[in-house]
Amino acid sequence: MKATAKAHTNIALIKYWGKRDESLILPMNNSLSLTLDGFYTTTTVDFQDSLTADQFYLNDRLVEGAEHHRVSAFLDRIRKAAGRPDAFAYVHSTNHVPTAAGFASSASGFAALAAAASRAIGLPDNAQALSILTRQGSGSACRSVYGGFVEWEKGAEADGSDSYAIQIAPADHWDLRVAAVVLSSDEKKVLSREGMKRTVETSTFYSAWVESIPDDLEAIKAGIAEKDFEKVGEIAEANCLRMHATTLAANPPFSYWQSTTLAIMETVRKLRSEGVPAFFTIDAGPNVKVLYTPEHEETIRNTLQDVPGVHDIKVSRPGQGVSYV
Amino acid sequence: MKATAKAHTNIALIKYWGKRDESLILPMNNSLSLTLDGFYTTTTVDFQDSLTADQFYLNDRLVEGAEHHRVSAFLDRIRKAAGRPDAFAYVHSTNHVPTAAGFASSASGFAALAAAASRAIGLPDNAQALSILTRQGSGSACRSVYGGFVEWEKGAEADGSDSYAIQIAPADHWDLRVAAVVLSSDEKKVLSREGMKRTVETSTFYSAWVESIPDDLEAIKAGIAEKDFEKVGEIAEANCLRMHATTLAANPPFSYWQSTTLAIMETVRKLRSEGVPAFFTIDAGPNVKVLYTPEHEETIRNTLQDVPGVHDIKVSRPGQGVSYV
Numbered sequence: 001m002k003a004t005a006k007a008h009t010n011i012a013l014i015k016y017w018g019k020r021d022e023s024l025i026l027p028m029n030n031s032l033s034l035t036l037d038g039f040y041t042t043t044t045v046d047f048q049d050s051l052t053a054d055q056f057y058l059n060d061r062l063v064e065g066a067e068h069h070r071v072s073a074f075l076d077r078i079r080k081a082a083g084r085p086d087a088f089a090y091v092h093s094t095n096h097v098p099t100a101a102g103f104a105s106s107a108s109g110f111a112a113l114a115a116a117a118s119r120a121i122g123l124p125d126n127a128q129a130l131s132i133l134t135r136q137g138s139g140s141a142c143r144s145v146y147g148g149f150v151e152w153e154k155g156a157e158a159d160g161s162d163s164y165a166i167q168i169a170p171a172d173h174w175d176l177r178v179a180a181v182v183l184s185s186d187e188k189k190v191l192s193r194e195g196m197k198r199t200v201e202t203s204t205f206y207s208a209w210v211e212s213i214p215d216d217l218e219a220i221k222a223g224i225a226e227k228d229f230e231k232v233g234e235i236a237e238a239n240c241l242r243m244h245a246t247t248l249a250a251n252p253p254f255s256y257w258q259s260t261t262l263a264i265m266e267t268v269r270k271l272r273s274e275g276v277p278a279f280f281t282i283d284a285g286p287n288v289k290v291l292y293t294p295e296h297e298e299t300i301r302n303t304l305q306d307v308p309g310v311h312d313i314k315v316s317r318p319g320q321g322v323s324y325v
Numbered sequence: 326m327k328a329t330a331k332a333h334t335n336i337a338l339i340k341y342w343g344k345r346d347e348s349l350i351l352p353m354n355n356s357l358s359l360t361l362d363g364f365y366t367t368t369t370v371d372f373q374d375s376l377t378a379d380q381f382y383l384n385d386r387l388v389e390g391a392e393h394h395r396v397s398a399f400l401d402r403i404r405k406a407a408g409r410p411d412a413f414a415y416v417h418s419t420n421h422v423p424t425a426a427g428f429a430s431s432a433s434g435f436a437a438l439a440a441a442a443s444r445a446i447g448l449p450d451n452a453q454a455l456s457i458l459t460r461q462g463s464g465s466a467c468r469s470v471y472g473g474f475v476e477w478e479k480g481a482e483a484d485g486s487d488s489y490a491i492q493i494a495p496a497d498h499w500d501l502r503v504a505a506v507v508l509s510s511d512e513k514k515v516l517s518r519e520g521m522k523r524t525v526e527t528s529t530f531y532s533a534w535v536e537s538i539p540d541d542l543e544a545i546k547a548g549i550a551e552k553d554f555e556k557v558g559e560i561a562e563a564n565c566l567r568m569h570a571t572t573l574a575a576n577p578p579f580s581y582w583q584s585t586t587l588a589i590m591e592t593v594r595k596l597r598s599e600g601v602p603a604f605f606t607i608d609a610g611p612n613v614k615v616l617y618t619p620e621h622e623e624t625i626r627n628t629l630q631d632v633p634g635v636h637d638i639k640v641s642r643p644g645q646g647v648s649y650v
């Protein structure tokens with residue numbers, strides 16, 4: 001009744017932006033990501049008959065309140081699926097996802113938790129079922145079940161049974177690099193979940209966003225297959241800008257960008273104008289991730305580090321999917 | 326055969342963004358502006374039989390090339406309208422529109438030129454005809470014919486005969502203030518004309534932009550009538566953000582914003598959170614204009630001046646329409 005799993009976070013190249021079902025976490029559009037080797041969570045789940053409630057430790061500290069509730073509610077799904085509604089567990093998670101780099105630890109966190117808990121309670125090993133389960137903890141986490149390039153199929157069923165991730169290409173298909181730019185001022189990231197909801201409900205541009213996704217997906221998948229970096233970078237950057245544009249047309253409008261966000265975007269554009277192929281992508285926060293190919297590693301690092309307001313650069317390569325330790 | 330006219334520039338609160346006819350300068354959507362007393366052009370047009378071509382002096386310097394051609398081509402319309410195709414003129418213009426403040430001098434410039442030339446050549450004084458004429462020199466200039474709050478009706482006719490400005494409220498209706506924030510780095514403003522065209526032709530969000538205008542206009546006109554500053558400010562700011570969002574969804578995407586643009590936007594939002602009602606608007610460039618009411622003059626000035634990258638603050642009040650000197 002005990003298992004340990006490791007899962008990496010992922011960065012969306014085609015963004016997940018908007019839910020059609022808040023409770024089952026069903027998305028409005030397909031998304032596509034790259035799993036990253038640099039940022040991960042390791043989680044041990046140990047079901048013990050002596051327990052009458054789950055005990056959740058994050059980085060060796062007991063967690064209570066809303067965060068404990070979210071983990072426990074997620075374990076309820078697994079207990080139910082296994083026909084063991086009264087099985088409670090010790091959960092020990094260790095996050096190797098620096099908050100300052102602007103990655104949500106929920107992606108690696110829920111993928112590792114789902115994998116460890118499923119195995120510990122004796123559910124059959126099935127990646128598709130694991131992805132569906134993980135999705136219900138945190139939407140984008142369902143992509144972290146797989147390594148490399150991963151697409152989350154939005155599905156059409158009301159119960160979410162066809163909304164899961166599939167691998168497009170494994171991690172060793174293409175040695176891309178992703179530099180996560182750590183900002184000096186750790187300003188509070190606001191609105192990420194609520195902002196998505198507000199955008200779906202009020203943005204004048206939201207339906208055009210959803211309609212724009214199939215073309216992006218088709219093109220970026222061709223680019224990944226051909227290892228055409230310019231193509232993949234251009235599509236990812238344009239998709240990110242289009243996603244952020246939807247927030248500017250929400251009511252009331254809002255933006256995740258800060259002045260340093262713009263400074264990094266300008267730096268990436270300048271690098272391109274100087275012949276260094278680099279592209280940026282930005283999730284629901286001020287942090288910027290820069291995509292490039294290995295031969296430009298040094299230039300990218302040095303240039304980004306010189307931007308005022310940048311504290312550090314954390315580089316990742318394509319990472320593996322869920323593994324058991 | 327000689328006349329002198331003065332015209333002020335204007336700031337759009339509901340943006341003109343996209344042409345349906347490039348040659349006649351017919352817009353895709355109605356727009357609404359405030360004429361500003363602080364920035365203006367004075368132009369003298371003197372038709373002389375001795376001339377065989379127009380002579381254009383801007384700030385006492387003879388202008389040749391493309392800029393001369395644009396002025397001369399505009400005078401062709403006036404010569405033709407007056408039945409005097411062979412009448413050429415000395416044109417002396419003085420611009421009181423600092424480029425660094427991010428105002429296009431074309432609005433005050435073409436309004437003053439159209440007024441002075443029309444009167445000099447003997448066309449009847451008619452503000453509506455003057456607005457139609459001015460529009461063909463520079464679209465947003467047609468709003469500068471009037472003072473105070475001005476709406477540019479897009480019209481429906483192919484010949485542009487119903488596309489002109491009308492006054493919504495005179496300058497003395499409401500003492501609003503507009504602070505033009507002058508940036509230290511006079512980075513080249515790119516793409517303003519071409520950017521509009523690219524957005525109309527390629528932006529996924531463009532049609533939703535056009536569809537969003539009637540609601541904005543109705544609401545802002547009610548706000549102006551009621552002198553409801555929060556309402557007017559919120560609508561103007563949201564309209565500006567929505568306009569800029571269309572550029573992020575163009576192909577390829579682009580943005581007029583620089584990091585200092587974001588820093589000023591953040592400062593205005595912070596002022597609001599501290600109880601100082603202030604709103605921003607941004608045209609097709611990096612410069613920001615801040616709207617506020619007179620009682621907050623000192624706070625606004627001091628706060629904006631402290632933003633890194635800000636060189637100066639130029640304050641305007643509602644200004645008059647075209648006048649003859």
